Amino acid sequence: MKILLTNCKIVNHDKTLTKNILIEDGIIKSLTDDTPQADKTYDLKGKMVLPGLIDMHVHFRDPGLEYKEDIISGSYAAAAGGVTAVCPMANTKPVNDNAIITKYMADKGKELGICDILPVGAVSKGMHGEELTEMGDMLSAGACAFSDDGKPVLGSDVMRRALEYVSGFGGMILSHSEDKQLAGEGVIHEGEVSAITGLRGIPAETEEIMIARDILLAKLTGGHVHICHISTRYGVELVRWGKSKGINVTCEVTPHHFSLTDRELLSYDTNCKMNPPLRSADDVKAMKEGLMDGTIDCIATDHAPHSRDEKFQEFDLAPFGITGLQTLVPLTLNLVREGVINENDFSRLCSYAPAQLLRLKGRGVIEEGAMADIAVIDPDKEYVFDKKLNKSKSVNTPFMDKTLKGLCVLTFKNGREVYKADI
Incomplete structure (x- = not known):
């Protein structure tokens, strides 16, 4: 045809x-x-007219949590946002820590044909941060990368072995950078707004400590570490430093982290509760600076659906996360209107760069063939x-x-x- x-x-x-x-x-x-x-x-x-957008970071909750989202509804949401390929994270139920679940996810996407499903396999079995998964088997079954996103890989020895493992086949570890002990029971960014609201704060250093560790482990191993949902000024500075030293580190930012500040939490709106949390105005400025100078490689939504009942409870109990596939285009175009990026940068950040990072042939560009x-x-x-x-x-x-x-x-x-x- x-x-x-x-x-x-x-x-x-x-x-x-x-x-x-x-x-x-x-x-x-x-x-x-x-x-x-x-x-x-x-x-x-x-x-x-852009090449189909590629979202490196989504949560489709399938298998096991389909009341929030599934591969079918998530694919239709992606298509409505101009997204033609997505990378669903491994924190499903059961966890995507084996080739059987990876294949189930990829095949369900192929059968539907609305959007390519490129599963992200877990780094550790059960996402417990202890024993590495059979990444080679999951890669053969359709996995595009590996991450325990939703949880950090707390053990430096485990992260080191993971980076060494994937470097053998040119793979990539997506790092959820969070020092859980420092974060404690925090629910929003630690700063003026947490003091005003009385909500427990999460220091920026929670993220930065783990970014620094993972960059240094990438230096040690030669493996490729990709920092998920970067949100702090010094996090961007650390990635900038790592790149200047030739370390194999890349990163992404979400639209909500370059669009909103923690002042949204003055309303106690649980729809603004996410992890990493909305940060300060200075951090938002740093995200835009990182996009302008190329430190930040791509934009990803961290689309994280939850049911209304889950969000409609007291702030401390509500889960982290917001949806984002259908707001990717307007929020990124706001950057174009502000002069932070141009239209070609939009295409690069949301399509070409993810295609390059994921080694997807024939995508990320509109050209013959x-x-x-x-x-x-x-x-x-x-x-x-x-x-x-x-x-x-x-x-x-x-x-x-x-x-x-x-x-x-x-x-x-x-x-x-x-x-x-x-x-």
């Missing part, structure tokens, strides 16, 4: 061009000024993000019922339309 997209403003990581895109059998056949015959034609009227994974974005569309638009099973986001600007209006996976906005 041939599909033609006309009047496209194609935004790649390195250049922007105006062309028509001819898709045949799920592959981009050509970028052309002509209008060749096709079975179906879409006039995109100059909207932004690439997979026809495409996100069509209207950057000027203003709308209220409400439950009708939301495709996730869960609604735990502080952006629900808020006016946002910038909408994914069409998503193609392997050349097939998998989402079309109805507003």
Whole structure:
């Protein structure tokens, strides 16, 4: 089947061009000024056309916690956000610590065909931080990387062995950087707001201590450590230092950590409770600086759905986490409007760089021969993000019922339309 997209403003990581895109059998056949015959034609009227976005950090809760989210609902939420590949973390129930669960997740995604499911396998069995998993088996079953995200790997010896293990096959450890002993029973960032609210604080150093450790272990082993959801100024400084020394370290930031500060917690809204917590205005500034100078490699949502009942309880008892797949586009476009990044940076941070980190061939760029994974974005569309638009099973986001600007209006996976906005 041939599909033609006309009047496209194609935004790649390195250049922007105006062309028509001819898709045949799920592959981009050509970028052309002509209008060749096709079975179906879409006039995109100059909207932004990006390679399908790739989210390196999501929680789809499948298997075992499907009342919050599952691979089907999560995939539809991803498609509605322009995301065509996701990396679900291993903190499922049971934990994704073996090839059987990894294969189940990947195969369920393939059967649905809405979004590629690239499972992240656990570093340690049961995520207990003691015995390493059979990472090679999980890699063969479809795992893209390894992490105990949701929990840190507390033992430096275990993290060292994990980095040595994955370096043998060019793999990557995704680090949830948290000193649990220092964090204690904290629930928000330690600072002025925690003092005002009386909520127990989590010091920035909780994150920074573990970032420093993991960078030094990457130095020791030569392994690749990727710092998840970085949120503090000195965390970014540590990554910047590591890169300057040639250490194999990369990192990601979430939209909520460059968009919101801990002052949101003055309302005691549990939808603003996340881990790492929302930080200070200076930390938010540091996230933007890290994006500007390239210290931060990519943007990932840490999409973490929870049921309404779980969030609708006293603050200390409510779980950490917010959804994020459908707010990725508008919040990242805010950075473009602020001049922090440009449109090509948007494409790089949300598609090209993740594709490179995950070693995904034919993705992250719109060019002849690439997979026809495409996100069509209207950057000027203003709308209220409400439950009708939301495709996730869960609604735990502080952006629900808020006016946002910038909408994914069409998503193609392997050349097939998998989402079309109805507003």
